[in-house]
Structure formats: structure tokens, C-alpha cells
Amino acid sequence: MQELKIEKLVKRYPGRDQVVAVNQVDIDVQAGEMLVLLGPSGCGKTTLLRCVAGLEDAQEGRIVLEGRAVFDSASGLNQPTHLRDIGMVFQNYSLWPHMTVQRNVEYPLRARSMGASDRLARAREVLEVVQCGHLAERYPAMLSGGQQQRIALARALAPRPKVMLLDEPLSNLDALLRVELRTHLRAIHRELGFTGIYVTHDQLEAFNLGTRVAVMNAGRIEQLDSARAVYERPATDYVARFLGIRNALELRRVDRGWSSDAGAMQGDLAAIERHADRMQLFLRPQALRLHSPTQALSQASHLSISGGQVQEVLYSGGEVDTVLRFGDTTLYASSPAEGASFKPGDPVTVSFEASKALLYIDGKLT
Ligand SMILES: Nc1ncnc2c1ncn2[C@@H]1O[C@H](COP(=O)(O)OP(=O)(O)OP(=O)(O)O)[C@@H](O)[C@H]1O
Numbered sequence: 001m002q003e004l005k006i007e008k009l010v011k012r013y014p015g016r017d018q019v020v021a022v023n024q025v026d027i028d029v030q031a032g033e034m035l036v037l038l039g040p041s042g043c044g045k046t047t048l049l050r051c052v053a054g055l056e057d058a059q060e061g062r063i064v065l066e067g068r069a070v071f072d073s074a075s076g077l078n079q080p081t082h083l084r085d086i087g088m089v090f091q092n093y094s095l096w097p098h099m100t101v102q103r104n105v106e107y108p109l110r111a112r113s114m115g116a117s118d119r120l121a122r123a124r125e126v127l128e129v130v131q132c133g134h135l136a137e138r139y140p141a142m143l144s145g146g147q148q149q150r151i152a153l154a155r156a157l158a159p160r161p162k163v164m165l166l167d168e169p170l171s172n173l174d175a176l177l178r179v180e181l182r183t184h185l186r187a188i189h190r191e192l193g194f195t196g197i198y199v200t201h202d203q204l205e206a207f208n209l210g211t212r213v214a215v216m217n218a219g220r221i222e223q224l225d226s227a228r229a230v231y232e233r234p235a236t237d238y239v240a241r242f243l244g245i246r247n248a249l250e251l252r253r254v255d256r257g258w259s260s261d262a263g264a265m266q267g268d269l270a271a272i273e274r275h276a277d278r279m280q281l282f283l284r285p286q287a288l289r290l291h292s293p294t295q296a297l298s299q300a301s302h303l304s305i306s307g308g309q310v311q312e313v314l315y316s317g318g319e320v321d322t323v324l325r326f327g328d329t330t331l332y333a334s335s336p337a338e339g340a341s342f343k344p345g346d347p348v349t350v351s352f353e354a355s356k357a358l359l360y361i362d363g364k365l366t
């Protein structure tokens, strides 16, 4: 069953430089799934969530919740927010300051005309889920940021909404607390099994929390896949770049194989043969190995480029990051600190397993 279906959704903001904030977006969120929307600032994540919640009116497309349309541009249907049965948590905790924690959590239940004793019981129950039962009588100003965000989560969960929308709920918290709350959120999701869309621009958060991850670029979905597939096989050069895969080489076909803007490539060229005259090769810094030019390269499955020079060696605890120059091209290698022996100025050859090379033709992974 599909819990939430978004079809060909378009949202334009009017104005002189009309922005298409959401551009032909198609997403199916399955029941019990936590789908993560990942993308840089301004790519349309919040706008998409607000359209789903009914806080923003889209111009085109359809939104279907549990088989029933809540928005349909063709028929003019546009259900108001309070009828959509959606829970929301935002970046700023947005609790009512004049209400105790207990009353904050009861608020959406009161709006649904639930009786007083049921309200009390349900609020207690969700406060236990977020481990804040002991805070019920406090006011928001008497809570830490992490506690406020747990209460905001409890308030959204209290009416058992069909879908939970979470817009960067952890980004106002410090790094340690983020990790703790992310782990807790993961456990709560497993326990309650709600259906959710979670927005972030932090890829680790996306990979930790997402059953699937949708990467957005300028209003469009570039890739929608399991976290592992997004990480291992970024579908477009945009996704590869967004994930911080720093080494990008332009490859050109030459007489006997491929040359790159870092120099000629040697080794297992058959492994990267494609029907194209130009390609782009992306490679994670961890995949690059460093050799001195005199060292013989034995592995047949490897590709190599020689003629480089070590520019900088940065110790980053456990790993050493090495910046390399090949003519005008910069490459980045990251290797275990043990055994690292290169110094700035050293001549260097790099090699990598052909299977680690991510190859793109016209921006698409091949
Ligand atoms: N009310 C508005 N009027 C006009 N343009 C808007 C409005 N709200 C957002 N936009 C524009 O729509 C685009 C998408 O904005 P949105 O807030 O959805 O991005 P986002 O992905 O949530 O970014 P962030 O990570 O910074 O929160 C941006 O170009 C933004 O400037």
C-alpha cells in the first residue's frame, strides 16, 4: 500500500524572477517508510513539505494520502491542512510558550475533541516514548533545545497522524545532541512504524534515518533510492558532487585508450571502455592509492596516472589527506595514517581499482 503519493507536483512562486521551487516531483512513500529528502539550501525541500501539508498551494499535480486525493489541480480539490491528518515538526521547536509540556502535547488532541482523560493518557504515553515523561509540568522556556524538540515530536505524534513531516528537526542542536537524538528518532520510528518524510541537507543524517533517500536539485528529484545505492552509485554527476566525491576527471578518447585532464591513464582500460568519446570519472579520496614513481604497479585490475606531485599532507586523525597536483588538476587522496610516508614536493603516481571509478556520460552514471 502507498501511504503518500505525490504526482507531477509543481509549485511556482510568483514574482519578477519566478521561482519553480518544486518542479514535476513524483514520489511514492510506502506505509511505515521514512523517506529522506536530501539537498542543498534552496532546492525546494521545505516548499515540497509545505505543499504536502496544505500550507502552500501547488499549481499542478496531485497529492494522495492513503488512496484519497487531498490535492488535485485537475479537479480543483485542495483540502485544508487540518483535514489532511498530518503531523509536522520544524527546525524551530515552535511550542506554545504559555502552555506546560503536558498541555502542548494535548493541544492537537483537544483540537480533535478527544475527552480529557483520554487526552491525558495519550499525552503521557507519547511523552514516555520521547523519554520526557518527567518534564510534563514544565514550560518550554525551562527546557533545553533537545528536550523542546522531543516535546515537539511528541506533540506531532500524539494524534497518530497518517504521515509525519519533519523539516530539519535536529539542525538547531549541537553536534553531540544531534547524534543522540538521531539515534533516538530511529528507535522511535522502528517502534511506532509511522510513515514520514524527513528533510535534511546533512548526508550522514539522511543515510542514518532514511529507508530511502531522495536527492533534490533545483526543485527536481535527481535520484530516489536506498541510502546504500545513493552512496555507492550516485545516479548523476550532480549527486556525486553533492555527496562530496571530490575527484572529478574529464576523460577523452585518444588513439590507444583514454586520457584524462590529469594525464594519460594506464592499466585496465578495458574495464572503463564505454561507447562515448568523452566521460567524467568520479572517485572518492579513499579509493586513491599513492605510489612513488619507481614502484612497479602489479595489480591488473587497477588504473594509474603518473606524473603528479604531492602538494600538501594534512593529518586529520586516523587518516591522512593528501592534496596532489597533476598539471592544472588537483586530486585528493585519503589514506590510513599508518604507513603514510609522502611529503610535500614528492613525485607521485596514483592508482585505483577500476571498479571504484564512477563514470558519467552526459551527466548520467553508466
Ligand atoms: N514565500 C516565497 N516566495 C518566493 N520564493 C520563495 C518563497 N519560499 C521559498 N522561495 C524560494 O523557493 C526556493 C525553494 O525554497 P525552500 O525553502 O523550499 O528551500 P529548502 O530546500 O527548504 O532550503 P533550506 O535548506 O535553506 O531550508 C528558493 O529559491 C526560495 O528562495
Ligand SMILES: [Mg+2]
Pocket (backbone or CB within 6 Å): 045, 046, 047
Ligand atoms: Mg528548508
